[in-house]
Amino acid sequence: MTRSQESGVGSQKVSVALIAVALFLGLAPTPAGWVERFYSNRFYPLVQSLFTSISNRIPFALGDLLALSLVACAGYASFRTRGRPRSLAHLAFGAAALGAAVYTAFLVVWGLNYRREPLTRKLAFDESRVTAQAAEEMLRRTISALNVESVSAHSRPLPGDTAVRAGLRSSFDAAAAEAGNAARTVPGVAKRSIIDGYLGAAGLDGFTNPFGLEIILNSELLPFERPFVMAHEWGHLAGFADESEAGFIGLVTCIRSADPALRYSGWLALYELLPRSHREALPALAPQVAADLRAIDARLRRRYQPALAQAQERVYDRFLKANRVEEGIASYGLAVRLVLGTRMIG
Structure with a gap:
C-alpha cells in the first residue's frame, strides 16, 4: 500500500469515527440532571467564558467567517470533483463527515444545553x-x-x-x-x-x-x-x-x-x-x-x-x-x- 493510499484509508477511518460519534451523541439518552450538573454548570461555563471573551475582542462576527469558510470549502470540493462519478461519492462521504463534525462541535460547545433541566x-x-x-x-x-x-x-x-x-x-x-x-x-x-x-x-x-x-x-x-x-x-x-x-x-x-x-x-x-x-x-x-x-x-x-x-x-x-x-x-x-x-x- 502506498503512502497516499494509507493516508486515504486513515482519513476514511476518521470520517467514519466522526459520523459514529455524531450518531451516538444525537441518539444516546442524556439525563437532564446529568446535563445540568456536569455540562451546563461545569464544562459549559469554562467554554463560554473562554469563547465569548475572545469573540468580544474581535470586531466582526466570527459566524460570518465560519460560514464563508464552509462555502469556500464546499465550492472548492465541488470544483475538484466535477465530472468524476467516483469523486462525487467521496465528496458525499466527506460532506457527511463534515456535517457530523459540525454537529458534534455544536453539541459540545453549546447545544447540549437543550437537554438540561427545564x-x-x-x-x-x-x-x-x-x-x-x-x-x-x-x-x-x-x-x-x-x-x-x-x-x-x-x-x-x-x-x-x-x-x-x-x-x-x-x-x-x-x-x-x-x-x-x-x-x-x-x-x-x-x-x-x-x-x-x-x-x-x-x-x-x-x-x-x-x-x-x-x-x-x-x-x-x-x-x-x-x-x-x-x-x-x-x-x-x-x-x-x-x-x-x-x-x-x-x-x-x-x-x-x-x-x-x-x-x-x-x-x-x-x-x-x-x-x-x-x-x-x-x-x-x-x-x-x-x-x-x-x-x-x-x-x-x-x-x-x-x-x-x-x-x-x-x-x-x-x-x-x-x-x-x-x-x-x-x-x-x-x-x-x-x-x-x-x-x-x-
Whole structure:
C-alpha cells in the first residue's frame, strides 16, 4: 500500500469515527440532571467564558467567517470533483463527515444545553397560577408600568450598547443565578452580521452563534428594543438554549434593572407577548408608548417577507425538535407561562 493510499484509508477511518460519534451523541439518552450538573454548570461555563471573551475582542462576527469558510470549502470540493462519478461519492462521504463534525462541535460547545433541566423544575413554578385571569392582571400591570416608565425612559437620550451592558449586568447575574446557574456568564458584545438583511426579512431580532458564543443583533432594532434583545441573547450565552427560557431571563433582567430605559424595554417586550383578547376593557396606553409600539410595527414591516419568515420558522421548528425541544417553535409562548407561573416578575 502506498503512502497516499494509507493516508486515504486513515482519513476514511476518521470520517467514519466522526459520523459514529455524531450518531451516538444525537441518539444516546442524556439525563437532564446529568446535563445540568456536569455540562451546563461545569464544562459549559469554562467554554463560554473562554469563547465569548475572545469573540468580544474581535470586531466582526466570527459566524460570518465560519460560514464563508464552509462555502469556500464546499465550492472548492465541488470544483475538484466535477465530472468524476467516483469523486462525487467521496465528496458525499466527506460532506457527511463534515456535517457530523459540525454537529458534534455544536453539541459540545453549546447545544447540549437543550437537554438540561427545564426552568419549570428549577424555579418555584406553579402551573395553577397560569390562568386567563392572571394573564389579564399581568397585562394591566404591564400597561401601568409602561405608562410610568416611558416618562423616565424618554426624558433623556436612550442608552447605547455600552451603557446597556453595564445597566443589565447586575440584574442578569441575579436572574441567571436564580435560574440555577452556578457560574457567572461573560456577557456578549452585540455585533452586526453580513446576513443582516436576512434577519429583517425573516422577522428575526437577533441570534446567538453557537460556535463562537457571540451575539448578533438586527441593526434596525430601535433603541428601546435593543436592551431586551441583548438580554435575551445573553440568556442563550448563559446556557438557556430554549427560546422561552432565554426570553424569560431577558424579561427578568430588564424589568429588574435599576435603569428605567432598560425596564421600559422589558415591559415593551412583555406587552408584545401577553394575549390581548379584551382590549376595550384595558387601560389606555400613554401616547408615547403607543407611538413606540407603532414604530416597532413599522420597523418590522419595512423589510419583512412573510414567505421567507414562514420558511425560516419551519426550518427552525425542525431544528428545535431535532434537539429534543418537543414544542418546537411553540416553545416561544412558554415564556408567558414562566412569567405567570413564577414570582420572578410580580
